[in-house]
Amino acid sequence: MQAAQITRYKQAIPAINQVPIPHVENDDVLVKIVTASINPIDLKTKDGGLKMLLPYQMPLTLGSDFAGIIVKTGAAVTQFKAGDAVYGRVQKNRIGTFAEYIAVDQGAIALKPNHLSFVEAASIPLVGLTSYQALHDVMNLQAGQKVLIQGGSGGIGTIAIQIAKWLGAYVATTTSSKNFDLVRSLGADKIIDYRTEKFQDILHDYDAVLDTRGGQTLEDAFKIIKPGGQVVSIAGLPNARFAQAYGLPLWKRLAFQFVTRRLTALEKSSQATYTFLFMNPSGPQLASLTPLFENGTLKPTIDRVIPFNQLQEALRYSHSGKATGKIILQIADPAEMGN
Ligand SMILES: NC(=O)c1ccc[n+]([C@@H]2O[C@H](COP(=O)([O-])OP(=O)(O)OC[C@H]3O[C@@H](n4cnc5c(N)ncnc54)[C@H](OP(=O)(O)O)[C@@H]3O)[C@@H](O)[C@H]2O)c1
Structure with a gap:
């Protein structure tokens, strides 16, 4: 089969190599992939940015989520059968x-x-699970609470706005003016143009912030949070609490404690909690979101579909940071597979 691989970190262009079809363990299914989505984590992985959290062996095939059709099941698989159309975010070490x-x-x-196409389905797993885990599992966002979602027009933002509205929250978001109509259509109540306005000058007394930017933007979030509120970042630095819960060795915990000392000070001065979230793949949790897509409560936002043999173009576009919603790789044609 063909697979997009790197043999070393920072390799400029992943190579499309011929490799054996993967072996199926007892609890595995073998999926013929129809579509996969591009996520910023693909480039971070390629460039070694996640080495502290995820040490990978080379050669490494990139890509984290997919939609496709099961062609084989392992001996212990009970929930799925060959021919099932499925989607998912694979385990981080696989x-x-x-x-x-x-x-x-x-x-x-x-x-x-x-009723969702393979293109639409592949757009969901990684960003859908991350947004749900941030807003529901970590923040426990309640109806009437105010949340700021940074980057409302991105892969995360487009789904997070909809989940926060479904939970009943008041949603502020940042984007550039060309995407105002999009984020408004997704339910955003207050829209801030990050190019011309400072969210910290406009918003105050927020219950929660979902940070998708890190750096100074993350630090500024503490200026709008109310005492007892929560700043949850998926793009900032992991702190010592995360490192301990993630089971990292002491030296890594101490390293993260050191690099996040400013965030720890901001937590104290604002009386808010800082959480770094590294999303967890979960089939059952994804299944719990499925009805929301089937009944139209949540809608995928697709920027563009790019053929597998143009992966480099897809990664380049993702790196531009200008995608509105998701970039999808078309790997197979479902029509040729009887679907
Ligand atoms: N920790 C985890 O488990 C986890 C999971 C998923 C994602 N992430 C991280 O979350 C981040 C966001 O992911 P994503 O998939 O949403 O990225 P993305 O789709 O590439 O985001 C692109 C969007 O960001 C907007 N944007 C660019 N600069 C901005 C700024 N300064 N303020 C507000 N919006 C801005 C752009 O809007 P304009 O075109 O209008 O500029 C564009 O629509 C990435 O760093 C990713 O690695 C982490």
């Missing part, structure tokens, strides 16, 4: 969805939502 096939644990996948 990535590789930029390929024609992937072996994936049955616990990481769910049946594809009815």
Whole structure:
């Protein structure tokens, strides 16, 4: 099969190599991949930016989420059968969805939502789970609470705005003016143009911030949070609390404690909590979101679909930071697979 691989970190262009179809363990299904989505984590992984959290072996096939069709099941698989259309975010130590096939644990996948195309389905797993885990599991966002979602027009923002509205929150978001109509259509109540305005001059007394930018933008979030509020970042630095819960060795915990000392000070001075979230793949949680896509409560936002053999162009566009919603890789044609 074909797979997009790197043999070393910072390799300029992943190579599309011929490799064996993956072996199926007892709890695995083998999926013929139809579509995969591009996520910023693909470039971070390629460039070694996640080495402290995820040490990978080379060669490494890139890609974290997918939609496709099961062609084989392992001996212990009970929940799925060959022919099922499924989608999922694969386990972090077994990535590789930029390929024609992937072996994936049955616990990481769910049946594809009815009436959604493979393109739409592949746009959901990583950003859908991350947004739900941030807003629901970590923040426990309640109806009537105020949340700021940074980067409302991105892969995360487009789904996070909709989930926050479904939870009943008042949603402020940042984007550039060309995307105002988009984020308004997704439900945003207050829209701030990050190019001309400073959110910290406009918003105050927020219950929660979902930070997708890190750096100074993350530090500024503490200026708008009310005492007892929560700043949850998916793009900032992991702190010592995260490192301990993630089971990292002492030296890494101390390293993260050192680099996040400013955030720890801001937590104290604002009486808010800082959480770094590294999303968890979960088939059952993805299945719990499926009905929301089937009944139209949540809608995918697709920027563009790019053929597999133009992966480099897809990664380049993702790196530009200008995508509105998701970039999808078309790996196979479902019509040729009887779907
Ligand atoms: N920790 C985790 O588990 C986890 C999971 C998922 C994602 N992430 C991280 O979350 C971040 C966002 O991911 P994504 O998929 O949403 O990225 P993305 O789709 O590439 O984001 C692109 C969007 O960001 C907007 N944007 C650019 N600069 C901005 C700024 N300064 N303020 C507000 N919006 C801005 C752009 O809007 P304009 O075109 O209008 O400028 C564009 O629509 C990435 O760093 C990713 O690695 C982490």
